[in-house]
Amino acid sequence: MTQFERDVEERLVRYASVDTQSDENSATQPSTAIQLDLARMLADELTAIGAAEVTVTDYGAVLATVPATAEGPAIGLLAHMDTAPAYNATGVKPRVIRGYAGGPIRFPDAPDLVLSPEIAPYLATKIGDDIITASGLTLLGADDKAGVSVVMTLAAHLLAHPEIAHPKLRLAFTPDEEIGRGVDPRLPADLGVDFAYTLDGGALGEVEHETFSADGAKVKITGVSTHTGTAQGKMVNALHLAAKLIELLPQATQTPEVTAGRDGFWHVYALTGTAAEVELSIILRDFELAGLAARGELLRTACAAIAATEPRAKVTCEIRPQYRNMRYWLEKDMTPVTLAHAACRAEGIEPVARAIRGGTDGSRLTEMGVPCPNLFTGMQEIHGPLEWISVQDMAAAVRVCLRLVSLAAQA
Structure with a gap:
């Protein structure tokens, strides 16, 4: 097991155990106080690993800086802390299935629940991987604590290895993405980046620059x-x-x-x-x-x-x-998308361009002037009890992000 695999697994298991469900009927910011439990945890962890400018904003986002070791565009890396209100997210008990051997996966707290390649065809491609699920009574929360785990693992690695050339990185962990409030109007200025990426995507290699447009x-x-x-x-x-x-x-x-x-x-x-x-x-x-x-x-x-x-x-x-569909802005300048494709290919992963049947914080950020495509984490069957993720997919996302920021330093 690689260090990245160990780190993303440990972080996801730990973060997923913290209840951070958002609530669209709340008028507070963030919509639920429990999201601040994870926000404070992440802020303390960022400080401990040596990140700069660590803060929890009054709108509930965690911001931090990984200082530059080389010239290049300032890049933002984002993930959201909240989990979807669509399904129970209280009392999440993550479990790791080592070396998935194929066939059905059953759940200890819901014996009649079955996850199988027939239900989730992508699972058939993950034989030998370590699979994380919840116990059957809750969602897992890999959407988007997998993204949080990827960004935190990348930040810790870069801060521990200052010899790796990379431009300034700004990290942001947002609340309330699942209810459409993840991007506070102040966030673009607070980020202060040339472009950004959300780590909020699915299968290995996905680089998404098109989303739904959405009204409520x-x-x-x-x-x-x-x-x-x-x-x-x-x-x-x-x-x-x-x-x-x-x-x-x-x-x-x-x-x-x-x-x-x-x-x-x-x-x-x-x-x-x-x-x-x-x-x-x-x-x-x-x-x-x-x-x-x-x-x-x-x-x-x-x-x-x-x-x-x-x-x-x-x-x-x-x-x-x-x-709104981020394509309307990104198609005018595909620089961040092209860079992400190059990073995937450099890691031996063929990038997959797929329109998201949903949206991300990147949709709003792009509309507000910060180009922000979406990168894969591996999350699957989200917003329900069958949610699962491959540890190896998460580790691959860390490697792609590491390659991406290294390529940006050479640009």
Whole structure:
């Protein structure tokens, strides 16, 4: 086992055990105080390994500097600390499966749960690797504590080996990426870099410079509440209207479970309320802005139709921008992408350009003037109990980043 493999494994197991789930219903910054537990841990660790300018900002990000040992562009390396609200992330118990021999993987706390190459074809390519999963009752949190582990391992190595030529590196570990709040407006200036990379990608070799464009919608339906015994001709059930609204939206071709590749979608991910009042949380995704606008108009039209069928109800639809396809900016200057491709090839890894069916902090940073493509970490089956990652993939990400910053010093 290499030193990088030992280091990324130890860090991921340790970081994943800290609950850092974000909460989109919170108005605080960061959205949950528990994210600061990991932030403080990382700040202390950065100080201990000799990083400079270590700080935890008032918006909850951890920032630090690995001082330059050579000339070159200032480069940012980012990963997010929070885990997704989509699945239980409390009480994570990471476990390491040494030398995966193939076939199904079962989980100690959920005996009926099975991870197999039939479910996750990428797993079949990892025979012999060391695989990390959770115990079956939680997600693992490799999204994106794997990225945090990669960046921390790289920083520790560079600080311990000042003979390695590299430009100034700025590190950032952000909160609330999973709820679309990872990039505070102050972050670009606080980073102060020429370009950056998020370590928030999947399979070995992925270098991503294209993401979805994304909007988020809140639909509120207020009905008429009255006692059920005397409801005839009076009650307007907001839950029933919400169900009708969902049925009006295209089901067979435009939801996540029936789309892939470059198809966009709409997705109702939360419905809360009572017969009196309901709120639906909906995300809209498309790779092109025209397609995203069309999905928003479809939702507004559906809401208007529901309101027209029941004038006693009140239906409101608020759509807000979340992030935009980073391709619109990166295609004007592919320097950071080209550098990442060269670093992969120098490590014997063929880079894979794939559009992300999602977004990263890099989407927002790129839009805000800091070009920021996304690099692989190895994370798979994220946001659920089958989440897993190869230790060897994480170590490969460290090697690619090391090569990248060394190449940048020669540029």
